[in-house]
Amino acid sequence: MANTTDIKKGLTIELNKDLWTIVDFQHVKPGKGGAFVRTKLKSLTSGKVVDNTFNSGESLTLVSIERRKHQFLYKDLTGYNFMDNGTFEQVTLAEEMIDGYEFLKEGQEVEIIFQADNDRILGCDLPLFVFLDVTYSEPGLKGDTANMPMKNATLETGAIIQVPLFVESGTKVKVDTVKKAYVERVTTGNFRG
Numbered sequence: 253m254a255n256t257t258d259i260k261k262g263l264t265i266e267l268n269k270d271l272w273t274i275v276d277f278q279h280v281k282p283g284k285g286g287a288f289v290r291t292k293l294k295s296l297t298s299g300k301v302v303d304n305t306f307n308s309g310e311s312l313t314l315v316s317i318e319r320r321k322h323q324f325l326y327k328d329l330t331g332y333n334f335m336d337n338g339t340f341e342q343v344t345l346a347e348e349m350i351d352g353y354e355f356l357k358e359g360q361e362v363e364i365i366f367q368a369d370n371d372r373i374l375g376c377d378l379p380l381f382v383f384l385d386v387t388y389s390e391p392g393l394k395g396d397t398a399n400m401p402m403k404n405a406t407l408e409t410g411a412i413i414q415v416p417l418f419v420e421s422g423t424k425v426k427v428d429t430v431k432k433a434y435v436e437r438v439t440t441g442n443f444r445g
Contacts, residue, residue, distance in 0.1 A: 254312045256289045264296065266313040267304070271296040271367070271374060279308075296365065296374040299351055316368035319377075324360045332356065334364060334376070343373065350376040352429035354411035357384065378429040383438055384408050386423045389415060405434075 263274045272293040281287040287308035294301045296317075306312070322334035322343070331344045332353065343364065347353050355378060356362075365374040389405035402414040407427070415434045419425060424438040 254314050256306045256308055256310050256312065258312065258314075259289055259291065259306075264315045264317045265293075266315050267293070270298075271315055275301065299348075299375070317374065318366045318368050319363040320366060322362055322364045322376075324356050324358060324362060326358060327356075332376075334362065337361070345373065345376055349373065350378075352378045352432065354432075355382050355384065355407070355409055355427055355429050357382070357409055380429060381435060382427050382429055383424055384411075384427055386415070386419060386421055386425055389419055389421050389423075391420070 259274060259277050261274055261276065265272055265274070272295055274291055275294050276292040278290045279287065280290060289306045289308065291304050291306065292301060293304050321337045323337055325333045325335055325342070327333070331346050332350060333342055333344050335342050345364070350356070350362075360382070361379070363377045365377065366372065367374055384407040386405045387408050390403050401417055403417055403419075404412050405415040405419055405425075406412050407425075411427075411432075413427060413432065413434050415425065419434075419437055426435040426438050427433070428435050
């Protein structure tokens with residue numbers, strides 16, 4: 253058992269018969285009344301993010317999780333198939349267990365989250381940034397640069413994101429898998445993946 257003084261980002265707790273990861277927190281000591289901790293929690297089963305407040309000193313049930321590196325192999329009718337990089341065992345996950353599945357590319361490395369005490373799969377995290385080719389984008393209009401206009405672009409994985417007008421088909425882009433958004437155009441000088 254732990255209490256609110258042990259709260260930190262990334263900690264996993266059990267609350268209301270669900271498993272939650274602490275995304276953000278803030279200790280608050282108001283002028284009147286007792287101290288408390290405001291938290292932002294992300295459900296490991298549904299992916300839902302909620303705000304929750306704990307009274308100072310409140311007990312928490314900690315859950316031990318493991319993150320194991322896996323490689324994405326392919327998608328078929330049963331789901332998304334991954335291989336453990338250490339044991340070479342394969343696991344299949346449903347689409348709803350993968351946050352950012354639309355950016356998965358064959359051969360890509362991900363982290364699959366397991367509950368340590370019973371080896372239950374809780375979810376799958378992609379890297380924060382991925383580098384993907386733009387397979388299709390409408391041509392931009394010359395001179396239309398006011399207010400940072402954006403257009404749709406289709407990536408090699410089939411995902412559609414908004415990109416600036418200067419991004420053309422055949423361009424490699426850096427994509428934020430959490431915000432599901434364009435970050436920058438990738439040139440040979442800033443490509444690391």
